[in-house]
Amino acid sequence: MNCFKIKLKNMEAFKQELTDKIQLLKKKGVVLTTPRLIILEFLVSNRIHPTAEEIFNALKKKYPSISQASIYNTIKLFVKLGIVSELFVEKERARYDINTTPHAHFKCLKCGKVYDVKKPLPQMEEIEGHQVALTQIYFYGTCNECLKKAKRRE
Amino acid sequence: MNCFKIKLKNMEAFKQELTDKIQLLKKKGVVLTTPRLIILEFLVSNRIHPTAEEIFNALKKKYPSISQASIYNTIKLFVKLGIVSELFVEKERARYDINTTPHAHFKCLKCGKVYDVKKPLPQMEEIEGHQVALTQIYFYGTCNECLKKAKRRE
DNA sequence: GTATGTGCAAAACCTTTGCAGGTTA
DNA sequence: TAACCTGCAAAGGTTTTGCACATAC
Numbered sequence: 001m002n003c004f005k006i007k008l009k010n011m012e013a014f015k016q017e018l019t020d021k022i023q024l025l026k027k028k029g030v031v032l033t034t035p036r037l038i039i040l041e042f043l044v045s046n047r048i049h050p051t052a053e054e055i056f057n058a059l060k061k062k063y064p065s066i067s068q069a070s071i072y073n074t075i076k077l078f079v080k081l082g083i084v085s086e087l088f089v090e091k092e093r094a095r096y097d098i099n100t101t102p103h104a105h106f107k108c109l110k111c112g113k114v115y116d117v118k119k120p121l122p123q124m125e126e127i128e129g130h131q132v133a134l135t136q137i138y139f140y141g142t143c144n145e146c147l148k149k150a151k152r153r154e
Numbered sequence: 155m156n157c158f159k160i161k162l163k164n165m166e167a168f169k170q171e172l173t174d175k176i177q178l179l180k181k182k183g184v185v186l187t188t189p190r191l192i193i194l195e196f197l198v199s200n201r202i203h204p205t206a207e208e209i210f211n212a213l214k215k216k217y218p219s220i221s222q223a224s225i226y227n228t229i230k231l232f233v234k235l236g237i238v239s240e241l242f243v244e245k246e247r248a249r250y251d252i253n254t255t256p257h258a259h260f261k262c263l264k265c266g267k268v269y270d271v272k273k274p275l276p277q278m279e280e281i282e283g284h285q286v287a288l289t290q291i292y293f294y295g296t297c298n299e300c301l302k303k304a305k306r307r308e
Numbered sequence: 309g310t311a312t313g314t315g316c317a318a319a320a321c322c323t324t325t326g327c328a329g330g331t332t333a
Numbered sequence: 334t335a336a337c338c339t340g341c342a343a344a345g346g347t348t349t350t351g352c353a354c355a356t357a358c
Contacts, residue, residue: 031357033313052348067315072348074313088242088292091323093347106284117281127271129298130260138242138290144283185332187338206323221340226323245348247322 018044021083021098028081035070036077038063043084043098049105049114051093089114089138102135108143115143172198175237175252182235189224190231192217197238197252203259203268205247243268243292256289262297269297 021040025032038059043050046058056071075096078084087095089107095114097105104117117139124132142150175194179186192213197204200212210225229250232238241249243261249268251259258271271293278286296304 031312070314086245088245091242091248094245106281119282127260127293128273130269131296131301132293133295136292139281139286141287142285147285185337224339
């Protein structure tokens, strides 16, 4: 394991989270196959809200036999099990987030990066008579890195 | 015009909105072609957040020569001009909304319907150092109609 | 050993594009 | 008339599917 570069100070937290998620899969009776384990490890260690394609490209370097179908099957399973959130932050393709605690996302329209929004936003269980099970909040604009770059150029 | 069923009491508002939008297009120097006019009329009179396909299927009944390309071109133009909002409320396809004032959406996971949320939600111009230009809020769950149906069955 | 999952390739689906011909102003 | 737009068909990109083989427990 630990195929992906992680800052040493986060190593313990990373190991713990990976162990927790694997325990959760076992508890749910999910067969622990290689694709499932390496996709899980990738998502835990790469908080970049990757697309299916990005996961596939990253993993086939160390596991050349993996197929796109396995990526899609596994992600779909993880989403169904509730251990991964599916983000519709852009029209082109879905992005995935191992952090399933409710939080908003910010997408930079300049560099394309997707950020987590840490600030907790109000949650609602009901709105205008509809029963709310899930809330997705997306902000779009210019990220602080791109704002800094633009200022430096002035 | 008035090809689509509209409640009589809303007729005046409908006519006014359609006229306003046409004036806006003219002001922006947009050539008023048949596909553009009938798509605009469809969106003004059908507040169902349709997909490109739904627009196409509805319009080809009265205008059989219309092509998918025209639907996509026109919608893309309307989105660029800011007279239509593009919703990423589901992964499968984009949905479109002629109401461009900021408001959230609720999608029913039972019946699939997409509702406008009238209640104004807090707007932000900046979040965690990022400059916000656009906010999209999607709620998912069970709509009040489906809740009522479920209760009736009990 | 058996149920379940994988990998491959092809298909399905949504959206975009190139271009010849048609329409708008 | 000149610029622009449409319709058609094909292509592009993402995701799903069918099936024989492989793997986990």
